[in-house]
Amino acid sequence: MKQSKYGKKRNGYLLTGGILSCLVTALIVCGFFRTPYSTTAMNAKEKMQPPSWQHLFGTDNFGRDVFSRVMEGAGTSFLIAVMVVVIGCTAGVLIGSLCGYFGGMADLILMRICDTITAFPAILLALVIISIAGSGVTNIILALGILFIPSFARVVRTQYAGIRDLNYIKAARLEGIGTPRILYAHILPNTLPILVPAMTIGFNNAVLAEASMSFLGIGIQPPKASLGSMLKDSQNYLTSAPWYALGTGFMIVLLILAFSLLSEGIQQSAKDA
Amino acid sequence: MSLLEVKNLKVHFHDAAPDRFAVDGVSFTMEEGDILGLVGESGTGKTVTSMCIGGLLPREKADTEGSITLGGTEIFDCTQKELNRILGNEMAIVFQEPMTSFNPVYRIGRQVGESLYVHGKGLSKDQKKELVLKAMQDAGLPNAEEVYRKYPHELSGGMLQRAMIAAAIVTKPKLLLADEITTALDVSMQARILDRLKRLNRKDKVAILFISHDLHVVNRLCRHVIVMQRGKIVEKGLTKEVFENPQHTYTKQLIAAIPSRNRRSRD
Amino acid sequence: MKLVLKKTASLIITLFIVSLLAFLAFQIIPGDPTTKILGTHASAEKAARLREQLGLDRPVLVRYWEWLVSFLRGDFGTSYNYLRPVGSLLADKLPVTVLLTVFSFALTAAVSIPLGIASGSTRSRLLDHLAVILDQIVMAVPPLFFGIIACYVFGIVLRWFMPGNYISISESVTGCMAYLFLPALSLALPRIAMTVRMLRGSIREELTKNYVLTAQSRGLSRGKILLRHVFRNAMIPVVTFLAVSAAEIMTGTIIIEQVFTIPGIGRLLVSSIGNRDFPVVQAIVVLLAAWIMIVNFAADMLNHWMDPRLRDEV
Numbered sequence: 001m002k003q004s005k006y007g008k009k010r011n012g013y014l015l016t017g018g019i020l021s022c023l024v025t026a027l028i029v030c031g032f033f034r035t036p037y038s039t040t041a042m043n044a045k046e047k048m049q050p051p052s053w054q055h056l057f058g059t060d061n062f063g064r065d066v067f068s069r070v071m072e073g074a075g076t077s078f079l080i081a082v083m084v085v086v087i088g089c090t091a092g093v094l095i096g097s098l099c100g101y102f103g104g105m106a107d108l109i110l111m112r113i114c115d116t117i118t119a120f121p122a123i124l125l126a127l128v129i130i131s132i133a134g135s136g137v138t139n140i141i142l143a144l145g146i147l148f149i150p151s152f153a154r155v156v157r158t159q160y161a162g163i164r165d166l167n168y169i170k171a172a173r174l175e176g177i178g179t180p181r182i183l184y185a186h187i188l189p190n191t192l193p194i195l196v197p198a199m200t201i202g203f204n205n206a207v208l209a210e211a212s213m214s215f216l217g218i219g220i221q222p223p224k225a226s227l228g229s230m231l232k233d234s235q236n237y238l239t240s241a242p243w244y245a246l247g248t249g250f251m252i253v254l255l256i257l258a259f260s261l262l263s264e265g266i267q268q269s270a271k272d273a
Numbered sequence: 274m275s276l277l278e279v280k281n282l283k284v285h286f287h288d289a290a291p292d293r294f295a296v297d298g299v300s301f302t303m304e305e306g307d308i309l310g311l312v313g314e315s316g317t318g319k320t321v322t323s324m325c326i327g328g329l330l331p332r333e334k335a336d337t338e339g340s341i342t343l344g345g346t347e348i349f350d351c352t353q354k355e356l357n358r359i360l361g362n363e364m365a366i367v368f369q370e371p372m373t374s375f376n377p378v379y380r381i382g383r384q385v386g387e388s389l390y391v392h393g394k395g396l397s398k399d400q401k402k403e404l405v406l407k408a409m410q411d412a413g414l415p416n417a418e419e420v421y422r423k424y425p426h427e428l429s430g431g432m433l434q435r436a437m438i439a440a441a442i443v444t445k446p447k448l449l450l451a452d453e454i455t456t457a458l459d460v461s462m463q464a465r466i467l468d469r470l471k472r473l474n475r476k477d478k479v480a481i482l483f484i485s486h487d488l489h490v491v492n493r494l495c496r497h498v499i500v501m502q503r504g505k506i507v508e509k510g511l512t513k514e515v516f517e518n519p520q521h522t523y524t525k526q527l528i529a530a531i532p533s534r535n536r537r538s539r540d
Numbered sequence: 541m542k543l544v545l546k547k548t549a550s551l552i553i554t555l556f557i558v559s560l561l562a563f564l565a566f567q568i569i570p571g572d573p574t575t576k577i578l579g580t581h582a583s584a585e586k587a588a589r590l591r592e593q594l595g596l597d598r599p600v601l602v603r604y605w606e607w608l609v610s611f612l613r614g615d616f617g618t619s620y621n622y623l624r625p626v627g628s629l630l631a632d633k634l635p636v637t638v639l640l641t642v643f644s645f646a647l648t649a650a651v652s653i654p655l656g657i658a659s660g661s662t663r664s665r666l667l668d669h670l671a672v673i674l675d676q677i678v679m680a681v682p683p684l685f686f687g688i689i690a691c692y693v694f695g696i697v698l699r700w701f702m703p704g705n706y707i708s709i710s711e712s713v714t715g716c717m718a719y720l721f722l723p724a725l726s727l728a729l730p731r732i733a734m735t736v737r738m739l740r741g742s743i744r745e746e747l748t749k750n751y752v753l754t755a756q757s758r759g760l761s762r763g764k765i766l767l768r769h770v771f772r773n774a775m776i777p778v779v780t781f782l783a784v785s786a787a788e789i790m791t792g793t794i795i796i797e798q799v800f801t802i803p804g805i806g807r808l809l810v811s812s813i814g815n816r817d818f819p820v821v822q823a824i825v826v827l828l829a830a831w832i833m834i835v836n837f838a839a840d841m842l843n844h845w846m847d848p849r850l851r852d853e854v
Binding site (some may be wrong): 033092116120121123124126128131132177204209211212215216217218228231234235238239242245246249252253256259260 | 554557558563566570651659677679680682684685688689692696703733746787788790791794795798800809810814816818821825828829832
């Protein structure tokens with residue numbers, strides 16, 4: 001962090017994170033509509049081509065363009081991760097806010113359950129759930145989403161329990177403002193500085209969890225492209241087509257790095273403001 | 274030679290406006306065994322002055338000018354190593370917040386004896402412990418043996434502040450900087466601590482620079498007083514005279530601000 | 541001492557609850573395991589006999605109790621798929637995973653603590669910036685991807701080792717450790733980055749505390765202040781985090797074992813999930829859960845020893 005002339009801090013995180021996130025999002029959104037090549041059509045003539053201007057990341061064992069598949073795969077991973085965060089965060093905020101604001105026995109029990117669940121790595125529990133409920137995109141989203149609830153609930157609860165007794169909330173109560181409005185219009189914005197990084201961490205974990213599960217063959221099933229299943233595929237061709245693995249992995253790193261940096265940047269600028 | 278000589282001290286923080294000095298040309302001297310009060314409202318540069326005397330002001334945060342000599346040694350010319358030989362040995366400092374000034378994970382005894390760990394090289398373990406217990410008694414802590422083994426969170430603020438004083442006097446320093454040490458405490462604890470400081474001053478000839486925003490407390494303890502406003506000294510002299518016949522309007526305002534019951538009780 | 545007993549009791553109760561949940565979770569699965577073993581064309585009589593043999597005809601709680609008792613005796617049930625005791629399936633695989641986990645955890649602790657201390661106490665801005673950037677990047681590389689890169693670079697390009705050619709510890713201790721080094725490193729790297737970041741933040745935070753100023757005012761040098769005062773305080777949150785790391789690393793082995801074809805329980809778990817071989821999955825999950833709880837327990841105890849303030853709460 002450099003101190004510029006006017007005492008305002010330059011925020012390198014926000015800049016790099018912002019640029020990378022825009023880039024990644026653009027690639028993903030673009031990939032939903034159009035990819036340079038078909039992601040499924042096989043082409044025996046173009047099998048395992050090294051990277052070139054025609055095929056930025058080369059081609060795979062079926063002659064499919066790796067870059068196009070990475071775009072689609074990143075889209076799948078991104079959508080799953082976003083859904084997981086949305087489910088986890090919404091339910092987490094709901095549970096956490098009620099527990100934190102009202103307290104009591106239900107709070108005690110729910111938080112104990114949350115503690116127990118968060119003690120376990122999400123991937124392990126997700127594997128168990130998938131092994132019972134069967135694989136598929138919906139099941140993955142649901143399994144991970146549910147598993148991510150406790151971490152959000154805990155963070156939110158702590159915030160609500162702290163803010164609940166502050167004077168401006170008491171004042172709002174005395175003014176006769178309804179509880180839902182107090183909960184979500186008055187207190188919720190104040191939890192954002194904690195909630196935003198929690199969401200980024202959740203997003204990263206979801207990307208990793210999805211990639212790991214698909215890699216293990218328990219997640220997204222081919223021919224649908226997901227970064228995890230592509231990584232698993234690519235491992236078989238590491239000797240003949242290393243670009244396949246490198247391109248796919250690079251995208252995972254980019255996806256995680258971009259949004260972590262962005263969140264870090266947002267936190268920094270919130271702190272400085 | 275005076276024990277402490279501060280000459281034309283100026284401090285400018287890097288992030289402040291160019292013409293805003295935290296301390297602006299402060300000069301005073303202290304002799305051995307003096308008790309000098311430094312008063313003024315918050316933000317007048319009292320603490321910055323004491324931090325400078327202790328060499329604790331981070332050099333990368335502020336520019337300093339002027340001279341501070343302790344027993345003839347120029348503090349501003351000292352290397353960190355030389356400074357570390359003085360601190361906790363010839364000069365000791367007690368801060369405002371007793372609760373946070375202790376490291377929460379270590380026992381009181383170890384922390385009170387820390388200056389001996391740094392400066393008392395020739396002493397045996399038992400000798401050190403004896404000195405620590407003695408200092409604790411001198412600082413007015415009852416059952417020192419017990420306190421020795423306690424952790425900071427197990428003691429009250431008053432106990433901790435007395436332990437802090439014990440830690441400061443364990444090496445028998447010539448100068449004690451006391452920065453708002455009674456501010457966080459209740460009135461009866463204040464009185465006990467002031468009493469202890471007076472006794473220490475009489476017994477061991479410790480000079481005390483007592484910094485406070487509370488004129489009432491300063492009046493009870495200090496023979497001389499300096500009144501500061503916006504980094505400058507506006508009035509100095511014998512405490513009694515300053516109180517009875519304040520010259521500067523700021524001093525008058527400060528005295529007028531003392532609650533009347535307190536003013537009566539000092540008579 | 542009383543506290544240790546209390547904590548141990550709560551550990552045992554939690555383990556008990558987790559085992560019950562793990563047991564119940566596998567009872568609600570649709571589908572009959574006898575069909576899985578005998579195929580769909582088996583006679584009802586044969587299926588009933590197998591159900592009896594597997595103990596599936598009795599009430600759930602009774603079965604749980606029996607399962608728990610035998611589990612504690614080391615009898616983890618019978619695999620549907622291999623029709624062999626789960627214990628014997630695990631016997632030669634568990635040590636490999638444990639070895640990998642311990643290796644990786646040791647690597648994490650041994651590298652991250654000195655690095656965190658160095659980057660937390662450095663006053664060089666350049667070094668600090670470098671550490672932050674490196675940290676962010678390393679954190680973003682999943683063990684999975686790093687493992688694949690390592691396989692490619694060290695296995696295929698440099699030919700330092702043969703990916704897939706695991707050397708067991710009974711063959712050669714050094715060979716085994718050498719083979720496990722890259723998988724352990726893959727698992728450790730992101731954890732190292734996170735721990736370094738945390739320790740750095742923690743040290744920075746502690747350095748602003750008043751007790752540091754107090755120590756300074758007693759003439760302690762910066763090094764001594766760090767050593768005598770700051771580190772112990774700064775390590776308190778990091779210990780908890782390292783426990784989480786130990787749990788994450790253990791789970792991470794499931795994936796890393798696939799990448800490096802290491803014959804640990806991870807591979808067994810994945811193939812068992814694929815085969816819906818639930819006794820095996822169940823046993824592995826309970827063992828992993830026990831490991832995680834024990835690690836957390838150890839961290840808890842360590843924290844209580846390090847932070848006297850915690851000793852008075854309970």
